[in-house]
Amino acid sequence: MENSASSEAFVRFEGVQKSYDGKLLVVKDLNIDIPRGEFLTMLGPSGSGKTTSLMMLAGFETATHGNIYLDGHSINNVAPHKRGIGMVFQNYALFPHMTVAENLAFPLQVRNMGKSDIEERVKRALDMVELGNFGDRRPAQLSGGQQQRVAVARALVFEPELILMDEPLGALDKNLREQMQYEIKHIHERLGVTVVYVTHDQSEALTMSNRIAVFNDGVIQQLAPPTELYEKPINSFVAQFIGENNKLSGTLQSTQDGLCTIRLPTGEEVTALDINTAGIDKESTLSLRPERVFLEPVQGQCDNVFNGKVEEVIYLGDHKRVRMNVCGHDDFIVKVPNSTDNKGLEVGGITPIGWSSNDCRALDPA
Known part of the structure; x- marks a missing residue:
């Protein structure tokens, strides 16, 4: 039965689980x-369930529950090609025997679109990724970054409202990857299209996203949002996974009053924000970003001072980057x-x- 509240969200996962063997859940009660x-x-890291969740949305995997x-x-019961979703993969998945323009025309031809409509949309999509003059080339004649832009253009060409991207920049070198991050973001x-993007690269996620869902187990x-995730992690896993900590x-x-005192094994005591602690005499992990530490602090600047x-x-x-004891x-x-x-x-x-x-944030034991 459809949930009437589901109309509030464009995409909704409601109590979604996935198991391949009937025992181990790779996705556990996903609500988003x-x-x-x-x-x-x-x-998230490998095996955290992020790609499986994306593949269930695409229709290439079926939700167990x-x-x-x-x-x-x-x-749930709609075939992948009938969901109207654009997909971009890490390996580009371009047809090598077709030109760039033919690659882009393909998803329109299978939708039985007219020839002049196809030509217009292909041109518009190529211009969008700044490859307007590359329509006659084959994928092998393009650089990795150009091929990835063609893959993005092909996902956009039939003007879907939702685009899914699975590690699309993983095969590119660092400079090109950073350049493509900004291009996809722009x-x-x-276009204002909805994008669901999967990556294990936290700097990529922080650069591109409106919001980030951190998966583990x-x-x-x-x-x-990225700022909140970095500044206000709610548990030790997020604190460790996002940025240096x-x-x-x-x-x-x-x-x-929202603060707590943590005694370290060496006897020192640290004052921190009480975020996710389990009670007096229970273990806690402190999370502190390296850029928030001052060398030779002036008097009154810091309430935790050590040598x-x-x-x-x-x-x-x-x-x-200074490593200290x-x-x-x-x-x-x-x-x-x-x-x-x-x-x-x-x-x-x-x-x-x-x-x-x-x-400094006092969290659950790491």
Whole structure:
């Protein structure tokens, strides 16, 4: 039976589960609403369930339990080619024996569109990805980035309202991948089409998405805009998976007014935001971003101040990545902008460091 509330979301997963063997669930009770025009990324490590979820939406996999709705209608029993969804894969899946224009015309021909309509749409799609003069070339005559743009154009050519992308930039080199991230983001902004994007690359997800669903072990751990996901992870997995993160473990001593005190095994006490702790004397993991740590903090700047021993300094152009021994942890990272005067950064040197309790989050045990 269709859920009347499903019309509020353009795409809806409702209690969706997937098992291949009848025992192990690779997707567990997935509930997610995607509004029309959103760019949503499913992010997670290999085997986390993100690609299986995308393939169920595409129709290449069948949900073991639950319903998937598109524009208010259940599509569980609709064949993939009748869902009107554009797809872009990592391997481009272009026909090598066809020209670029013929590749783009193919999805229109199978929809029995007229010849002049096809020519007009192919031209428009090629212009959209800035390949207007490449229609007569074959895929083998194009660079990897050009082939990927053709694959994007082919997904757009029949003007679907929903486009699914599965690791589409995985085969490209770093510079080209970053360039394509911006191109796909700008195409999305121009067209207002709904995009569901799968990747294991967290910087790609942060760059492109309106919201990110972080998957692990078949479950969405957190669903939020990129800034919130990075600044306010709700558990240890998200804190570790999104961006670089300092992780200190200890036991909860006390809580008051949204803050808590965590005692580390070495005896030091850290004040942090009480986000996801289990109770007094229970284990907790502290999450702290390297760029939120100050070297030689001025008085009153930080309410957590300790001495750190410099173990390694790596020059990275715009900043230095300093690995320190802090509170018994020798892999504590501080990112220091290169505009800062860092006199005390010799390896082996001891320097005071500090951070605000508002930048440190007490979470579940990692």
